[in-house]
Amino acid sequence: MEELAQSQESKPHTHLSTRKIARRLEISQTTVLRIIHDDLSLECLKRRRAQELTAANRAAPLDRSKKLLTRFSASDIDLMWFSDEKIFTVESPKNAQNDRLYVSRSLTKKQIPVKRLLRTRATFCQSIMVSVAISKLGCTELFFIDPGAKINGSYYPDILLMQHMIPAIRRLSGDHFIFQQDSAPAHRARDTIELLRCTTPDFIEPDMWPPNSPDLNLVDYAIWSVIQQRVYETRVHDIDELRQRLLHVWCRLEQSLIDDAVDQWQARLRACVRAKGGHFEHTL
DSSP states (O other): OHHHHSOBTTBTTOOOOHHHHHHHHTSOHHHHHHIIIIISOOOOOOOOOOOOOOHHHHHHHHHHHHHHHHHOOHHHHTTEEEEEEEEEESSOOOOGGGOOOOOOTTOOGGGSOHHHHOOOOOSSOOEEEEEEEEETTEEOOOEEOOTTOOOOTTHIIIIIIIIIIHHHHHHHHTTOOEEEOOOOTTTSSHHHHHHHHHHOSEEOOTTTSOTTOGGGSHIIIIIHHHHHHHHTSSOOOSHHHHHHHHHHHHHTOOHHHHHHHHHHHHHHHHHHHHTTTSOOGGGO
């Protein structure tokens, strides 16, 4: 049973599902599960999708994580503002793996109404893009991107940063803060960088922030998932309700949640270094 249920290090992905084990050993699936859990004391870990990393993919996160750890102390991180954007849709995201339908064994698939079997989605689902910045000093309001606007090298610095985000950060932290943004094209545009050099006391420049690293941006690894879960607790009917739901959830976001996420940041940088720029979420 142990050989069938566990992949060996020399033969990854060779284990069988509990259903296949039951068929091979000619016992019930319930018995298989009992033996696995009670007799063998095995724990089931869920695998998740991840990008396969080449040596080049690993090099930049490793190098830049080291630079961030060297440059910023724990006291600096308390003054750091982390920012990010996200799109929310009227239709709630679904986990297809858990979207199952149980019917009587006496029914064939063609006897089941098609609406019960299919999970349909509108061709053009209404959506809202929002932007935020958070820190141990507090969080900005939720900024809604103008409908139809593109987050490019003009809109991002002139509208989002200068009219909304930077003034909000200054109201909360005065003239002592460090600004973070990811490596999106509009964020690393020349005009954006020049504006940040002139208008912020300090910021993390694009050549220091690891590319494609949501697991190092605390808005990504700690905040958006919470917001999404709370927004879609019940069905959202239209774009106006989605906007109100986002505002309601954001206003009630606990500062302790943000503080805990900030406290994880240096640990995540060190984990990235230990993993030599590779995947490290499973080590935390």
